[in-house]
Amino acid sequence: MSNRFKAIRGMADVLPEQTPMWQWLEGHFRRLTFRYGYQEMRLPLLEPVALFQRAVGEATDIVAKEMYDFRDKSGEHITLRPEGTSGCLRAVLENNLCYNTTQRLWYQGPMFRYERPQKGRLRQFTQFGVEAFGMAGPDVDAEMIFMISDLFKQLGLSDHVRLEINSLGTPDERRDHREALVAWFTAHRDVLDEDSLKRLENNPLRILDSKNPEMQPMLEQAPRLIDHLQPASRDHFATVCALLDRAGIPWTLNARLVRGLDYYTRTVFEWVTDALGAQGTVCGGGRYDGLAELFNPKPLPACGFAIGIERLLLLIQTVSTQDNPLWHFHPDVVITREREDEGLQAQLLAELLRQRIAGLSVLVDCSGGKLKRQHQTARQHQCKAIVTINNDGALRLWDLVASQQQQVSEQDLIGWLQRYAR
Ligand code: ATP
Numbered sequence: 472m473s474n475r476f477k478a479i480r481g482m483a484d485v486l487p488e489q490t491p492m493w494q495w496l497e498g499h500f501r502r503l504t505f506r507y508g509y510q511e512m513r514l515p516l517l518e519p520v521a522l523f524q525r526a527v528g529e530a531t532d533i534v535a536k537e538m539y540d541f542r543d544k545s546g547e548h549i550t551l552r553p554e555g556t557s558g559c560l561r562a563v564l565e566n567n568l569c570y571n572t573t574q575r576l577w578y579q580g581p582m583f584r585y586e587r588p589q590k591g592r593l594r595q596f597t598q599f600g601v602e603a604f605g606m607a608g609p610d611v612d613a614e615m616i617f618m619i620s621d622l623f624k625q626l627g628l629s630d631h632v633r634l635e636i637n638s639l640g641t642p643d644e645r646r647d648h649r650e651a652l653v654a655w656f657t658a659h660r661d662v663l664d665e666d667s668l669k670r671l672e673n674n675p676l677r678i679l680d681s682k683n684p685e686m687q688p689m690l691e692q693a694p695r696l697i698d699h700l701q702p703a704s705r706d707h708f709a710t711v712c713a714l715l716d717r718a719g720i721p722w723t724l725n726a727r728l729v730r731g732l733d734y735y736t737r738t739v740f741e742w743v744t745d746a747l748g749a750q751g752t753v754c755g756g757g758r759y760d761g762l763a764e765l766f767n768p769k770p771l772p773a774c775g776f777a778i779g780i781e782r783l784l785l786l787i788q789t790v791s792t793q794d795n796p797l798w799h800f801h802p803d804v805v806i807t808r809e810r811e812d813e814g815l816q817a818q819l820l821a822e823l824l825r826q827r828i829a830g831l832s833v834l835v836d837c838s839g840g841k842l843k844r845q846h847q848t849a850r851q852h853q854c855k856a857i858v859t860i861n862n863d864g865a866l867r868l869w870d871l872v873a874s875q876q877q878q879v880s881e882q883d884l885i886g887w888l889q890r891y892a893r
């Protein structure tokens with residue numbers, strides 16, 4: 472029908488058949504953050520545009536092209552958040568959460584970027600993010616990576632993702648490298664594509680990130696930031712790598728890993744997969760010690776990462792060889808009835824079961840359809856048992872797990888169904 476509305480491009484509905492898998496994954500996030508001692512933050516979806524201009528950087532794609540920004544009714548320039556770190560830091564500073572203390576925080580929720588939608592790339596997508604504030608040591612960088620590695624292990628993904636790390640040094644070290652880099656790119660101007668020529672002016676580091684195959688040989692030879700690090704940054708990076716080795720977490724150095732946000736310093740990392748085509752980065756993060764100083768007189772070292780949930784779910788669906796019952800909706804018991812008219816008795820029986828057996832999922836078929844059809848639907852739900860209220864009010868139990876059926880009293884039924892409580 473032509474007068475029906477459609478969702479806005481790049482914004483997906485998560486349908487009931489998909490939500491069990493989301494909830495299952497969210498359970499993993501909650502357990503993970505609990506085990507590592509991180510507390511949840513719930514942050515606004517709208518933030519001032521200026522926050523991201525300052526924090527993420529004017530010359531980044533996110534700020535230059537991708538923000539859903541607008542003027543509100545009072546004329547304030549605001550935007551749907553394109554990422555979570557800036558808002559999290561804003562909240563930490565505004566609420567003085569790091570006054571004489573450190574913070575380990577996590578959040579989950581939608582982010583918005585006006586990008587070209589494709590597989591694994593949406594305009595509204597969801598991130599699970601973790602941030603640690605007030606701790607400058609390389610052990611915290613390693614803790615982040617331990618945590619992600621643990622998550623991938625729990626999800627059975629360890630063999631399908633790999634860790635790439637790099638150090639982006641300090642602003643001084645970057646300036647030093649930037650000069651060498653601009654000189655190199657200027658000498659190889661003829662190989663640069665249009666995008667890179669633009670970046671040469673405002674963000675030359677990002678050219679290293681280009682996927683253009685014709686530029687790869689030149690990029691391979693470009694000056695490496697890692698070679699411009701001073702001893703303190705070099706030691707910091709070496710300690711992170713040593714900790715990963717000692718914990719048995721494999722990693723590779725990707726000297727061209729720069730990340731798309733300006734706020735990073737020292738350690739940066741990405742977890743990538745080959746299973747999702749071009750959208751292969753499932754997690755990105757690193758240290759951003761200089762960010763707080765843009766807003767705050769006092770420095771506040773920090774480190775964090777974000778995982779794209781839609782991409783993570785795609786990856787799980789792509790590589791899983793086995794189905795998991797937790798990825799689907801299954802009521803334990805479905806109440807059906809022979810009489811097609813009223814369902815009062817069915818509702819009362821269902822309520823009795825729920826009150827007497829905590830943790831039992833009981834669904835009442837209120838479709839008013841034929842009994843045979845009700846049974847078909849119940850079996851499609853892959854429930855454990857079907858209870859039928861016969862015309863005479865008698866109860867019949869169909870145990871689909873044990874493949875048996877029998878007439879039962881209410882008391883028998885309660886006793887029998889205890890076994891299916893979750
Ligand atoms: P990409 O290089 O794929 O654009 P990114 O570097 O822009 O990713 P980050 O800003 O680091 O991504 O965000 C962290 C994670 O969020 C990514 O690794 C990815 O899993 C997810 N993500 C980012 N943009 C999108 C998007 N438009 N749609 C779905 N997921 C996304």
Ligand code: MG
Nearest residue numbers: 532584586731
């Ligand atoms: Mg991007």
